[in-house]
Amino acid sequence: xxxxxxxxxxxxxxxxxxxxxxxxxxxxxxxxxxxxxxxxxxxxxxxxxxxxxxxxxxxxxxxxxxxxxxxxxxxxxxxxxxxxxxxxxxxxxxxxxxxxxxxxxxxxxxxxxxxxxxxxxxxxxxxxxxxxxxxxxxxxxxxxxxxxxxxxxxxxxxxxxxx
Amino acid sequence: xxxxxxxxxxxxxxxxxxxxxxxxxxxxxxxxxxxxxxxxxxxxxxxxxxxxxxxxxxxxxxxxxxxxxxxxxxxxxxxxxxxxxxxxxxxxxxxxxxxxxxxxxxxxxxxxxxxxxxxxxxxxxxxxxxxxxxxxxxxxxxxxxxxxxxxxxxxxxxxxxxxxxxxxxxxxxxxxxxxxxxx
Numbered sequence: 001x002x003x004x005x006x007x008x009x010x011x012x013x014x015x016x017x018x019x020x021x022x023x024x025x026x027x028x029x030x031x032x033x034x035x036x037x038x039x040x041x042x043x044x045x046x047x048x049x050x051x052x053x054x055x056x057x058x059x060x061x062x063x064x065x066x067x068x069x070x071x072x073x074x075x076x077x078x079x080x081x082x083x084x085x086x087x088x089x090x091x092x093x094x095x096x097x098x099x100x101x102x103x104x105x106x107x108x109x110x111x112x113x114x115x116x117x118x119x120x121x122x123x124x125x126x127x128x129x130x131x132x133x134x135x136x137x138x139x140x141x142x143x144x145x146x147x148x149x150x151x152x153x154x155x156x157x158x159x160x161x162x163x
Numbered sequence: 164x165x166x167x168x169x170x171x172x173x174x175x176x177x178x179x180x181x182x183x184x185x186x187x188x189x190x191x192x193x194x195x196x197x198x199x200x201x202x203x204x205x206x207x208x209x210x211x212x213x214x215x216x217x218x219x220x221x222x223x224x225x226x227x228x229x230x231x232x233x234x235x236x237x238x239x240x241x242x243x244x245x246x247x248x249x250x251x252x253x254x255x256x257x258x259x260x261x262x263x264x265x266x267x268x269x270x271x272x273x274x275x276x277x278x279x280x281x282x283x284x285x286x287x288x289x290x291x292x293x294x295x296x297x298x299x300x301x302x303x304x305x306x307x308x309x310x311x312x313x314x315x316x317x318x319x320x321x322x323x324x325x326x327x328x329x330x331x332x333x334x335x336x337x338x339x340x341x342x343x344x345x346x
Contacts, residue, residue, distance in 0.1 A: 038309060041292065084309045091311040111275075111282040123280075130314040130333070131292045132343035134280060138269065 037085045041125035049122040063094040
């Protein structure tokens with residue numbers, strides 16, 4: 001016998017409750033998508049970044065269909081509140097991401113916000129932006145123990161192979 | 164009044180007489196003064212207009228006072244001993260969990276959580292992006308002037324290569340930092 005209503009259980013629900021209601025949530029996400037297209041790197045609460053990521057990537061997929069496509073233009077018109085960004089979307093971002101099949105954004109976790117709420121923050125950026133990179137891929141130096149041991153092994157093997 | 168089924172006709176007659184007497188008494192009471200309310204009367208052979216019955220009926224109309232409801236409130240029966248208190252307070256689910264995911268950032272040496280960016284390195288990058296954005300703002304002039312070409316940032320003494328043909332160039336008046344490699 002069911003002891004609780006199905007509406008009160010949220011197993012498997014994927015969409016978060018943001019803002020004041022469904023329309024407010026869409027407006028919030030729309031503002032965030034506009035900001036991302038304008039600034040190409042924004043620092044937002046982690047939940048909002050997570051929600052917004054899917055919408056942003058789908059918008060870029062629509063933009064890849066081309067300028068002349070009616071549906072793509074209507075999508076861009078709805079999702080970008082600042083109309084000069086529609087030009088940027090179709091002429092810059094669609095061209096930049098043409099060779100990529102998917103995943104145009106990068107989302108990274110930031111230390112908690114300094115405010116009293118200590119919110120979990122994330123930075124979300126479009127790949128290929130002109131700003132300095134957040135993660136610098138570092139190669140191990142020659143001086144690490146493992147690399148020195150490998151170097152010694154390689155030299156021993158050469159000395160053995162020569163005579 | 165609980166009406167029992169009288170097994171004998173004699174008991175029945177006795178009860179009927181008693182009931183009649185009670186009703187008679189009640190009627191007398193009514194005729195004497197203003198009609199009292201017909202509340203749940205006590206099963207006592209007595210005239211209706213008792214001083215207690217009026218109080219009882221008025222109290223039934225009022226909300227039960229705190230003095231009565233205290234009898235139905237939850238309260239601890241015994242003092243919790245310090246041993247029991249210690250068991251509850253020091254139970255592992257009440258203690259603060261120890262974090263084991265703290266590492267040292269290889270770039271700057273500050274502490275960072277494993278799945279989070281280093282705070283110092285991020286602040287460094289954030290400051291530089293802010294300065295670049297100020298330069299972009301100066302170049303664009305007003306609001307809503309997003310360019311339709313890509314952007315490239317060049318530092319002191321750097322010339323645009325042939326890869327940066329049609330791009331908008333943002334000049335920064337400083338030496339190129341080591342963590343911002345030119346692609």
